[in-house]
Amino acid sequence: MRVPNSPVMDSPDPAACSGPGGPCCGTVGKPTMSDYIDRGLRRARSATLPIVGDARHDAGRFARFSLRVERGVITGVAFDASVCGTLVAYCEVAAESVTGLTIPAAARRMRSLDLTSALPLVPAYKRDLALLASQALITTIVQATRETRV
Amino acid sequence: MKVAYIFATQRHTVSYVLAKMILPQLEQDRHGADVVGMFFFEDNTYVLAKGNPIGERLHAVAKKKGILLMGCDQCCYEREIADKLFDGVPIGCFPDLYGALSGNMPDHIITL
Numbered sequence: 659m660r661v662p663n664s665p666v667m668d669s670p671d672p673a674a675c676s677g678p679g680g681p682c683c684g685t686v687g688k689p690t691m692s693d694y695i696d697r698g699l700r701r702a703r704s705a706t707l708p709i710v711g712d713a714r715h716d717a718g719r720f721a722r723f724s725l726r727v728e729r730g731v732i733t734g735v736a737f738d739a740s741v742c743g744t745l746v747a748y749c750e751v752a753a754e755s756v757t758g759l760t761i762p763a764a765a766r767r768m769r770s771l772d773l774t775s776a777l778p779l780v781p782a783y784k785r786d787l788a789l790l791a792s793q794a795l796i797t798t799i800v801q802a803t804r805e806t807r808v
Numbered sequence: 809m810k811v812a813y814i815f816a817t818q819r820h821t822v823s824y825v826l827a828k829m830i831l832p833q834l835e836q837d838r839h840g841a842d843v844v845g846m847f848f849f850e851d852n853t854y855v856l857a858k859g860n861p862i863g864e865r866l867h868a869v870a871k872k873k874g875i876l877l878m879g880c881d882q883c884c885y886e887r888e889i890a891d892k893l894f895d896g897v898p899i900g901c902f903p904d905l906y907g908a909l910s911g912n913m914p915d916h917i918i919t920l
Contacts, residue, residue, distance in 0.1 A: 691885035718903070742901060743882040779890050781899065784881075 691779050695743045698750030707736045709805050711798025714790055721749055721794035725802050730760050732802070737794070744777075744784045748791035751776045756795065761802050768796050812845040812876075812914040815852040821920050822848075822855045827862045834869045844912045845876035847905050853879040856893045867894040876908050 689697075706724045713722035719740040726734030735753040739745050755771055756764035773788035774780065780788075813830070815821050833839035846866075848856060855863045856879045870877050881899040884890040890899050898904070 690888070691890070692882070695882060695885065742903075743885060747885075779885060779888060781890055781893075783898065 691743075691747055691777055694747035694750045694777065698737075698739075698746035698753075699741075701735075701750060701753060702737060702739060702741075702746060704736050706738070707734050709798065709802045711794060711801045713738075714794040714797065716786065716790045719745055719787065719790065721745060721791050723749070723753070723795045723798040725798055727761065727802050727806050730806065732756055732759055732761065732764055735795075739791075739794075742787070744780055745787045745791060747777055747780075748773050748788045749794070752791050752795045756799070761799060761806065765796070765799050765803070768792060768799060809916070810842045810844045810912070810914040812847070812909060812917045813843065814917060814919045815846065815848045816850075816919050818851050822852050822862065825920055826855070826866070831862065831865055831869065834873065834875075835865065843873070843875050844914050845878070845905070845909050846870075847878050847880070848883075849880045850883050851887075853883045853887060853889065856884075856897050857889045858892055858894055863894060867897070871896075874912075876912075878905055878908060 707726040709725040709727060711723050711725075713720045719742055721737060721739040723735060723737045725732055725736075735757050737749045737753060739749050751773055752768070752771070755767055759767060771792065773792055774785045777788075813826075815826065830839065830843075834843065854860060855866060856877060857863060866877065869875070877894075877897045879890075879893060879897065879899045881890065881901055881904075884893070884899045893899070898908070900908070
């Protein structure tokens, strides 16, 4: 929606903030926590994919991922998780991080991925949810390794 | 009687009802009920951010009386204040709120 005279629309040089799709409204930038929550909630409503990992539980919350793998490449990631904004955001970051990678590359990516650094706004007492999300995805990648092994 | 307040609307809920009614009464020990918790939605969460003058008073009286203060987590993330709240003030969603209140359950929850 266009908002007349808004600071964003009146940006003197909209091209200066162009994203991958070209010049934009001036709001392109690093995704916010809310962006990850919104995308995560949409992904969490999507159908479970063929390779389903074990659910991981911690402190009354759970996360479970599923993957679609085609010719060794992860082409789809879905998850089901407790509706907690922080956990959903961590799961979404993890899901986006491995989409399009081969299974070994995804495993390497998850070993090096620091979800807490990806979402620095999360208070310290909620950062353990990053571990829950990453462990849930790693078990699913391990499951994918088993199921796709020839 | 124990009560918990949920600040859900965004008219003068914080600047008037909280700051000019509830908070002064709590500070003067004449509110008439034991407040065990307050939960803040949407723009009301700004009162929990460090530096907010109403929040400073609220935080002080909450510490003194053991009142739980909590902000809606998604509301705080959306406003990018989740890491800027007063010390010891958590963010959470309904399960977190009920969990935090479970040891000191209110008789009434009042939505403002």
